[in-house]
Structures are given as C-alpha cells and as structure tokens.
Amino acid sequence: MKQLLYKMIVWCFVGCLFGACRKAYESVPLGQQITLDLAFDPRDSLGKQAMTYLLTTYQQTFYNGHNRIGGNYLDAASDDAVASASGIPAVQAMATGAYSATMNNADDMWARNYTAIRNATVFIVYINRVPMIEKLPNGQPARAAYRSEARFLRAWLYFQLVKRYGGVPLLGDAIRQITDEVQLPRNSFSECVNYIVSECDNIKDSLRTAAMVTPNTYGRITQGAAMALKAEVLLYAASPLFNGGNIDPANTLTGYTSYDPNRWKLAADAAKAIIDKDDYKLMPNFNEVFTTQAAPVGSNTEIICWMQTGTPANGVESANAPVGYTSAGGNGNTSPTQNLVDAFASDSGYAITDPAAHYNPNDPYAHRDPRLSLTVFHNGSLWLNRAVQTYARGLDRPGGTVQQTKTSYYMRKFMGAFESVSNNPPSYSGTYHDWVYYRYAGVLLNYAEALNEFSGPSADVYNVLYALRKRAGILTDASNTYGVPQGMSQQDMRNFIRNERRVEMAFEEQRYWDLRRWKIAAEVYNNAPLRGLDLQLSSSGQLFYNPIQVLKTVFRDPQMYLYPVPYSEVIKNNQMKQNPLW
Structure with missing residues (x-):
C-alpha cells in the first residue's frame, strides 16, 4: 500500500508525512489531477486517493521556517538578528515597520491559510464517503484518525x-466556492480561542499516540501535537497582549475585554498534561535536537510536531x-546581534552582568553557556577545520561588496556535522533540517511561565x-541550582x-511573537538599538572589541501588535473590520 500511495503524491513531499518517502514529485496542483468524486470514491476501500488529498493538505498547511522570510529567519525581524543582505530585505522592512494594509509584510498569511x-x-x-479498511495498531478505524489530522x-x-490578526472569520464545515459572494464578519478573539481549544480536545483521543507511530506513519499528527497546540493557544490567550492588555480595550476582536x-x-494545566503523559524527553545533547529525526525513524525524543x-x-x-x-x-x-549574545549566561549560569560570572570583555566568549557556541558563530569558533575570523579583513x-556579517556573528543553530579533518578541502555532511514546531523544551518553558504568572x-x-540548564551543560555546585537565583x-x-x-x-520563531504577546515590543524595538561588534586585530595580534549600532528598529505602538487585515479583504467584504489604526 505504501508504495502505491507514494506514486500518487502530486506535490513535493513535505513534513508530518510518511518518513519513508524521500523523492521529489511533480509539482502539479491537486485539482488538476483528480476530482473530489475520485478523491473520495466510495469504492476505494484502501483510501489511496483520499490519502493523496490529505498529504497535499499537509503540504499546504505547514511551512519550512528555515530562511523563509525572503531568505532570512523570522528572528531577524526581532532584536535577535539582522539580515546580512544590503538594501532593505523583506525581514528588515518588518523590523522597521515598512508595511501597511495595502503593502502587506512578508509574513502575511491570510490568503494562504484560508486556502488551506x-x-x-x-x-x-468528504472522508466519511470512503470505507477505508485500515486500522490503527490499537484496532481503531484509521479513518477517524485521518479526519482528526485534518481537523488539527x-x-x-x-x-x-x-x-497575527486577532479574531478571524471561522468558517465551520461550510465549503465555499471561489466564485461565492462571501460576506462574513470576524469572530471574536475569545470565540476563536474556544474553537481551536475545543477542536484539540475533541480530536485528541482519535489520533495516534506517539507509541503507535511506525516508520510507515512517521510524521503523522499525534495526540501530543494536539495537546501542544492547545497549550500554546492557551498560553497566548493568557498573555498580556490579549489578557488585560488589549490594544483596543472594548474591542472583542483584538483580545479579551477584561x-x-x-x-x-488553564495554560499551565494544558502544558502539564503533556509532561504527565511522559511521551517526550529532553535530548541529552542540545544540538542533536535539530539534526536528529524523531523516533521511530530516528532517536529524537524531544520533538512533538x-x-x-x-x-x-x-x-x-x-x-x-x-x-x-x-x-x-x-x-x-x-547576522545574530550582540543583544542576543549578551543574553547567554556564563558556564556557571550567572548573567554576564553578575560579578559571580567573572565575565571578561577582552575574552568575551570564554566560559559561556554552551548553547552560545551552538547558536552563533563568533570570532574564534571552530568550523570546518579552522577558526572563524570575524575581525575586519x-x-x-x-x-x-561581498555579503557578510553586519554584527561580527553568524548563525550556527540547526547546522549538522561536517567532514573530518582528513577531508581536504573540508565540506558539509548532509543533515536532516526538519523544521520543529513543537518540542518538549518549549512545553516545559510554557509550563514554567504560565505557572509563575498564575x-x-x-x-x-x-x-x-x-x-x-543541566541539559545545556551549565556547570553547578553541590546545590544543583545551575546558577538559577534562589528566592526570586x-x-x-x-x-x-x-x-x-x-x-x-533562538531562531525558532519564538522571540518575534514573544515580544508581542508579552506586550513589550514597543519598549524593545524603540529603546534598544540592535548592536554588533567591529573587531579590529592589531599588528601585535591583540583584538579590540568595539561596539557598534547596526539597525534602529521601529515599532508603532499599539498599531503593530497585530497585522492589518489585507486591504483587499476589507474592500470586498462590508462586514470585515480592520484592526485598530490600520
């Protein structure tokens, strides 16, 4: 069945699909290949055509976050990085507020998402038309699981x-044609949150557990993914931007009114439910989280979706x-910023501003949190058989005119192993660069944040x-506190x-959204210019670390806390309300 299914896939293979499929397929729109009557044929007991449709829907849903904003990571629109390219790259336009309702930013997803x-x-x-004899390992009909995957x-x-936008129109199970005159209002923020959470609750028990996943069903949406989505939605709903910090206090579209x-x-309980399920564990090595595939194909115990x-x-x-x-x-x-680099503690866990860290500005990368060297390249980092040189010349x-770092730093995260010193010239080894949406470390952080706030x-x-911090390799003493201050x-x-x-x-599309949901983006963007270093090497071999400003970001408060609804949607739908100040 598996090989027959693969022959029918009409789009390039993407994630959360069957792991054994590694080929690229002809990129032809599904609608040009099969009609709905064929896709959901009552005589297709194997559901082959329906699975083709579902796999295509997976592809249309998920995106690859690696360099997705005009060749850059979304984090380069935050205070953690800048684009190295000259001119005004798309991600820099986002960081400086150079977009409007008629000129959407590069992260606009309105039309894309409604199509999916x-x-x-x-x-x-339509899937209930298809008999499908397949069953899950626990004996339950597989059709219910596939339907729940689509609902996820x-x-x-x-x-x-x-x-991105606050409350949006919820379409339910109505299937509208592109020629339909649709005049729908936006649902409230609360209605949207309640709907998504209820969907996660309703589908959870019919999805595969992590233990049910086999190499042939590798990457399918599982119970853990539904639980992680619920926990994330509730975390955002509880966060200051929507919960007590509504940018338009009486507007139910932009958040709660109290x-x-x-x-x-609720957010803490949802994250704790994943922890208690005990299906996921932190990987022993931080870097392997991003270069090792999930079980059962690989040994990664941390990634959830x-x-x-x-x-x-x-x-x-x-x-x-x-x-x-x-x-x-x-x-x-x-180009990662000095702002990000300074956020990494010493290897004893103390902030570099704490005298206990023994930070030396003339040797700034010595004795630092090991995650620093696995997240950014700095001057002296070892890579492909030599030390990185980010001093002038x-x-x-x-x-x-060569594109190069603007800050003296390059991104290191997500990169895999490279060939040994015996390989000359050195080259990269092939690495799986799966884009992780939910991982166990994020669940733990969600839980800690929500519980502390409550x-x-x-x-x-x-x-x-x-x-x-233990997994990161932070040193500790007999107290086993890893530099975490006590009695906070x-x-x-x-x-x-x-x-x-x-x-x-860092670089996992969290910081950009965190600044917004915490409602501190205006402070961070407008009051803290993005910094780097101008490293100079003297004739005697001494390095001088000269701070520089590389970009002044802009955040229009409160306008930019939400994206504008695309102008094209507002003018064709009389009931479509625009977000405040757009």
Whole structure:
C-alpha cells in the first residue's frame, strides 16, 4: 500500500508525512489531477486517493521556517538578528515597520491559510464517503484518525491567523466556492480561542499516540501535537497582549475585554498534561535536537510536531555559514546581534552582568553557556577545520561588496556535522533540517511561565529551569541550582524565564511573537538599538572589541501588535473590520 500511495503524491513531499518517502514529485496542483468524486470514491476501500488529498493538505498547511522570510529567519525581524543582505530585505522592512494594509509584510498569511483551511475542510466533510479498511495498531478505524489530522491542520491554520490578526472569520464545515459572494464578519478573539481549544480536545483521543507511530506513519499528527497546540493557544490567550492588555480595550476582536488570572492556570494545566503523559524527553545533547529525526525513524525524543524538509542536505549551512569557507560555500544570510549574545549566561549560569560570572570583555566568549557556541558563530569558533575570523579583513569579514556579517556573528543553530579533518578541502555532511514546531523544551518553558504568572515561583518552576540548564551543560555546585537565583520574586522569575526562553529557543520563531504577546515590543524595538561588534586585530595580534549600532528598529505602538487585515479583504467584504489604526 505504501508504495502505491507514494506514486500518487502530486506535490513535493513535505513534513508530518510518511518518513519513508524521500523523492521529489511533480509539482502539479491537486485539482488538476483528480476530482473530489475520485478523491473520495466510495469504492476505494484502501483510501489511496483520499490519502493523496490529505498529504497535499499537509503540504499546504505547514511551512519550512528555515530562511523563509525572503531568505532570512523570522528572528531577524526581532532584536535577535539582522539580515546580512544590503538594501532593505523583506525581514528588515518588518523590523522597521515598512508595511501597511495595502503593502502587506512578508509574513502575511491570510490568503494562504484560508486556502488551506478550505482544503482541510473538504477532507473533513468528504472522508466519511470512503470505507477505508485500515486500522490503527490499537484496532481503531484509521479513518477517524485521518479526519482528526485534518481537523488539527485546520485548527493550527486558524491559530496562525489569530496570533497575527486577532479574531478571524471561522468558517465551520461550510465549503465555499471561489466564485461565492462571501460576506462574513470576524469572530471574536475569545470565540476563536474556544474553537481551536475545543477542536484539540475533541480530536485528541482519535489520533495516534506517539507509541503507535511506525516508520510507515512517521510524521503523522499525534495526540501530543494536539495537546501542544492547545497549550500554546492557551498560553497566548493568557498573555498580556490579549489578557488585560488589549490594544483596543472594548474591542472583542483584538483580545479579551477584561483580565482573568485563571487563563494562566488553564495554560499551565494544558502544558502539564503533556509532561504527565511522559511521551517526550529532553535530548541529552542540545544540538542533536535539530539534526536528529524523531523516533521511530530516528532517536529524537524531544520533538512533538515538525515538518520534514526532504533528504539530508546542507542548504541551511550554505545559506547561513560564514562566508570565508569558499570550498564549502556559506552565504551568511543571518547576522545574530550582540543583544542576543549578551543574553547567554556564563558556564556557571550567572548573567554576564553578575560579578559571580567573572565575565571578561577582552575574552568575551570564554566560559559561556554552551548553547552560545551552538547558536552563533563568533570570532574564534571552530568550523570546518579552522577558526572563524570575524575581525575586519578576516576571512569571514573581508569587507567590500561581498555579503557578510553586519554584527561580527553568524548563525550556527540547526547546522549538522561536517567532514573530518582528513577531508581536504573540508565540506558539509548532509543533515536532516526538519523544521520543529513543537518540542518538549518549549512545553516545559510554557509550563514554567504560565505557572509563575498564575501563582508565582514554585518548586515546579525551578525544576524546569534546572532541567534545561543541566541539559545545556551549565556547570553547578553541590546545590544543583545551575546558577538559577534562589528566592526570586514573581517579577524576577518572569524576567528569568523570558531570558531562558530567548536563549533556548533562538531562531525558532519564538522571540518575534514573544515580544508581542508579552506586550513589550514597543519598549524593545524603540529603546534598544540592535548592536554588533567591529573587531579590529592589531599588528601585535591583540583584538579590540568595539561596539557598534547596526539597525534602529521601529515599532508603532499599539498599531503593530497585530497585522492589518489585507486591504483587499476589507474592500470586498462590508462586514470585515480592520484592526485598530490600520
């Protein structure tokens, strides 16, 4: 059955699909290949055509976050990085507010997501026509699981819209044609959150558990994915932007109209349910989280929901590695900022501003949190058999017109192994660069944040921080506190968790959204210019670390906390209300 199914796939294979499929397929729209009557044929007991439709819907739903915003990571629209390219790249336009309702930013997903929502709904409505004799390992009919997968995809698509625009039209199971005159209002933020959460609850028990996944069903949406989506939605709903900090206080489209602390408890409980399920564990090595595939195909115990990006390759390395490795390639697209680098603690866990860290500004990368060297390349980092050189006129910062780092840093995260020193010239090994949407470390951070916001620091909150720092390789003493200050207030713990989230989740499309849901984007963008270093090497071999400003970001408060609804949607739908100040 598996081989027959693969022959029918009409789009390039993408993640959360069958792991054994590694080929590229002819990119022809599904609608040109099969009609709905054929796709959901009552005589197709194997459901082959329906599975083709579902796999295509997976592809239309998920996106690959690697360099997806005009060749850059979304984090380059936050304070963690800048685009290395000259001019005004799309991601820089986002960081400086150079977009409008008529000129949408590069992350606009309105039309894309509603197209995919329609296709998911088609599957949800029509799949019951197909008899499908397949059963899950526990004996349950597989058709119910596939229908729930499509419902997950639809719920996930709605959430991507809600965190960008606030309340959006919920279409239910109605299947509208492109020629239909649709005049639908936006649902309230609360209605959207309730709908997504109820979908996650309703589908959970009919989805596969992590233990049911086999190599032939590798990447399918599982119970854990539905639970992770629910936990994330509730975390956003509890966060200041929507819960007590509504940018338009009486507007039900842009958030709740009153604060409710119990929303934090709901978010904490949803994350704790995943922890208690005990299906996922932190990987022993931080870097392997991003280069090792999930079980049962690989040994990754941490990732919960992800998008496969094909066969092992070196596209991430080629796009982002330092530019001086001409034999292996390296385009240095993303320049991490000094702002991000300074967020990493010492290897004893103390912030570099704490005297206990013994931070030396003349040797700034010594004795630092090991995650720093696995997240950014700095001057002196070892890569492909030599040290990275980001001082002026060094191999990786040669000057001239070559695209190169603007900050003295390059992105290191997600990059895999490279060939041994015996390989000359050195080159990259192929690596799986799956894009991870939900991983266990993120669930732990969600839990710690929500629990602290609801009831303050507790042993459970501290234990999350200990676990993450232990896995990171932070040193500790007999107290086993890994540099986490004891006796913190709720506000101190809030700041500590936010910083831990920043360094743990860098370049995973978290920081950009965190700044918004915490409602601190205006402060961060407008008051803290993005910084780098101008490294100079003297004739005697001494390095001088000269701070520089590389970009002044702009955030129009409160306008930019939500994206504008595309102008084309507003003018064709009399009931479509625009977001405030757009």
